[in-house]
Amino acid sequence: MGNMATQTQFHVLAVDDSLIDRKLIERLLKTSSYQVTAVDSGSKALEFLGLNGENEDEERNSSVESVSAADEDHQVGVNLIITDYCMPGMTGYDLLRKIKQSSSFKDIPVVIMSSENIPSRINRCLEDGAEEFFLKPVKLSDVNKLRPHLMKGITTKTEMQSNSNKRKGSEEIQSPDRTRPRYNELEVV
Amino acid sequence: MERNPMRRQLASLRKSLFDQGYLDEQFMELEQLQDDANPNFVEEVVTLYYRDSARLILNLDHALERRPLDFSKLDGLMHQFKGSSSSIGAKKVKAESTLFREYCKYGNAEGCMRTFQQLKKEYATLRKKLETYFQLARQIGPMESANRPK
Numbered sequence: 001m002g003n004m005a006t007q008t009q010f011h012v013l014a015v016d017d018s019l020i021d022r023k024l025i026e027r028l029l030k031t032s033s034y035q036v037t038a039v040d041s042g043s044k045a046l047e048f049l050g051l052n053g054e055n056e057d058e059e060r061n062s063s064v065e066s067v068s069a070a071d072e073d074h075q076v077g078v079n080l081i082i083t084d085y086c087m088p089g090m091t092g093y094d095l096l097r098k099i100k101q102s103s104s105f106k107d108i109p110v111v112i113m114s115s116e117n118i119p120s121r122i123n124r125c126l127e128d129g130a131e132e133f134f135l136k137p138v139k140l141s142d143v144n145k146l147r148p149h150l151m152k153g154i155t156t157k158t159e160m161q162s163n164s165n166k167r168k169g170s171e172e173i174q175s176p177d178r179t180r181p182r183y184n185e186l187e188v189v
Numbered sequence: 190m191e192r193n194p195m196r197r198q199l200a201s202l203r204k205s206l207f208d209q210g211y212l213d214e215q216f217m218e219l220e221q222l223q224d225d226a227n228p229n230f231v232e233e234v235v236t237l238y239y240r241d242s243a244r245l246i247l248n249l250d251h252a253l254e255r256r257p258l259d260f261s262k263l264d265g266l267m268h269q270f271k272g273s274s275s276s277i278g279a280k281k282v283k284a285e286s287t288l289f290r291e292y293c294k295y296g297n298a299e300g301c302m303r304t305f306q307q308l309k310k311e312y313a314t315l316r317k318k319l320e321t322y323f324q325l326a327r328q329i330g331p332m333e334s335a336n337r338p339k
Contacts, residue, residue, distance in 0.1 A: 018241075018269065018272055018273060018276070019237055019241060020234060020237050020238055020241055020272075020273045020276050020277065021272065021273070021276055023233070023234055023237060024219075024222075024234065024276055027222045027227065027230060028222065031222060086268070115268075115271070115272045115275060136272065136275065136276065137215050137218070137275050137276045137278075139218050140218065140221065140222070
């Protein structure tokens with residue numbers, strides 16, 4: 001469809017090592033009129049964002065030429081990240097942690113998908129900053145739940161604090177600081 | 190019109206795939222993602238599934254020849270197979286892969302091998318039926334197949 005210059009679509013970064021699931025999530029997201037970039041690993045996702053595990057400032061300067069979402073308004077490239085949990089190498093959880101530890105990207109909503117219904121896994125992801133946890137196979141009804149998280153990004157972007165406590169899940173989880181006190185920069189795993 | 194009997198045949202074939210438990214509602218989710226702009230979406234996904242499955246079956250066959258069996262590796266491979274089967278709604282294949290993983294969990298070699306043979310049979314049957322189904326759908330034409338009853 002032809003986009004008018006002023007109309008920007010939400011851009012979702014989808015991460016899944018399964019080719020079939022990538023095709024599926026891409027179609028689901030496009031059906032909902034999102035722009036989609038699909039990659040097959042956590043490291044490729046970080047690369048796309050311009051985070052390669054090194055100092056963020058260096059990365060931002062050096063990645064001007066590379067294919068990445070990083071530009072002067074670094075958050076505008078990607079509005080939401082949806083990632084599979086079980087992936088070889090970097091898991092979706094590892095990716096979630098890296099995103100949340102990044103000063104540039106920690107406010108991007110992250111959604112985790114998994115074929116396995118393991119409550120401790122789900123809770124851990126939600127506690128560590130995931131907005132939603134979808135059981136695979138992901139359906140259109142799941143993707144419809146993304147919109148509020150994307151809309152939140154637009155209205156509160158300028159007001160967003162580093163300690164926004166939006167959380168799914170019914171438990172009162174009072175972690176003192178959602179961003180773990182350890183890191184301001186990325187750590188190479 | 191000649192196409193009507195074929196449409197009925199297609200609908201009947203489709204219904205039997207669900208009634209006989211080869212496919213579950215996830216396949217319907219795929220159908221809902223198919224439209225005029227993406228008229229072959231379901232078949233495209235299923236074709237990817239065949240390719241992916243061929244690779245996994247080959248790897249599983251090889252892994253099952255090793256002595257002793259590496260149950261962790263077998264489980265990892267079957268986890269992938271289960272995932273993709275689940276994503277297209279391949280109900281019986283998914284059930285066999287779940288069973289296989291149970292046997293892996295308990296280190297039951299015979300159970301694994303028996304279940305894998307059964308899984309391959311189910312997969313072959315499903316593939317044959319789906320190939321027939323899509324062949325017929327293609328003959329009928331994109332306009333008609335987009336109007337399939339849900």
